[in-house]
Amino acid sequence: MQYMSSMAPKGLRLLPLTLMFLLLQAATANPRHENVIDRCWRGRGNWAANRQRLAVCSVGFAGKMRQNRGAGVTPYTVTDPSDDPVSPRPGTLRYGATVLPGKVWITFQRDMHIRLAQPLFVKSFTAIDGRGADVHIAGGAGIVLYEVNNVIIHGLQVHDVRAQPAGRVVRPGGAVQTVDVGDGDAIRLVTSSKVWIDHNTLSRCEDGLLDVTLGSTDVTVSNNWFHDHDKVMLLGHDDGQITDRRMRVTVAFNRFGPNVNQRMPRIRHGYAHIVNNFYDGWRDYAIGGSMGPSVKSQGNLFIASKPDSTNVTRRMPAGDVAGKKWHWHSVGDSFENGAFFQQMGSRVRPNYSRHQAFPAASSSVVRSLTKDAGALRCSATSAC
Secondary structure, eight states: OHHHHHTSOHHHHHHHHHHHHHHHHHHHOOTTOOOHHHHHHTTOTTGGGGGGGGGGSOOGGGOOOGGGOSTTEEEEEEOBOOOOSSSOOTTBHHIIIIISOSEEEEEESSOEEEOOSSOEEOOSSEEEEOTTSOEEEESSOOEEEESOEEEEEESOEEESOOOOOSEEEEOTTSOEEEEOOOOOOSEEEESOEEEEEESOEEEOOSSOSEEEETTOEEEEEESOEEESEEEOEEESSOTTOGGGGGOEEEEESOEEOSSEEEOSSEEESSEEEEESOEEEOOSSOSEEEESSOEEEEESOEEEOSSTTOOBOEEESSTTOGGGGGOEEEEESOEEETTOBOOOBSOOOOOOOOTTTOOOOOOGGGHHHHTTTOSSOOOOTTSOO
8 A cells, every 4th residue: 555655646645735734724714804812702603601711812911811710700790780889789780890709700681881980999800791782881980900810801881981079989898988089090900910901992081091000910901992082091100100110011902093192002111012903093192101111012003193193102201311221112013104113222022921922913914903993792692
């Protein structure tokens, strides 16, 4: 048999290799042009029967969210859109996110509009999963992650958040405390770690859309749509907050714009890997910073919206004497309408672990990778 095989025509001998190559191509094909996160779960028609699979799809500095899945997780369904900040009723979002003990995976029974009377303090090991419903957190307070870890926020529309008067609110653990007047942020992280913010739509809030501050680290911000806002994303509390030197944030597959001004993001002290995002114009700048942060901008698409706002970057203050400590580099980015990236310092890699690492795509496919950024409209009976 070996002799007969070796004597076969060359074309016949190549056929098995060609077939193997075609099968491998089919197995790894990405006909929907999805990014690495979406490809992990969206094509599955039974996604609603295994919602917790989402937890192993995260990439970047948050790593895999394996502590948010498994037999020890309590499923909880929001059935009541009302909000009592002091004594939340079972069935409300605040009861599941703040009061219910242990690991919790929160879903929503139906479409709903929730006006938070005071900030929603989310406890550790909580996943808020808006898939399958049209969920709006709007017209009231925002979401706060204060000294927590292992939190997923997915599939929400958070908009028109306003600072609320000082008042009493229940905190994780059950204590009721008085909180001061807030800033009106959509989502704010304070001294928190291992947080994944994915597929949310955020806009038109009083202050920022997303703040990562006061020593928060190991955060991934992915697949979100930020639009119609001034100060979009702040990484680092203030110039004097040296605890933010440990901050590591991945910003991937997001869409910024239209009608955004600045802070996409603005970084103080820490490190940001900004990869495969779509920047649909800006009025002031796209990526800014102070206090010598490190930035790797990779495979993004930057489209300047007007001739006098073409510089992607802004260093604050201009001519900062600490500029020698800055490391800002652009790798494989694309620029349209005159946009340009001012590089400085040396390249600093993210140094991901194997649980955090993911391949950066070419900037030529960023439009496809971000086309579904924001909260998705999913049916529980079909692929999302």
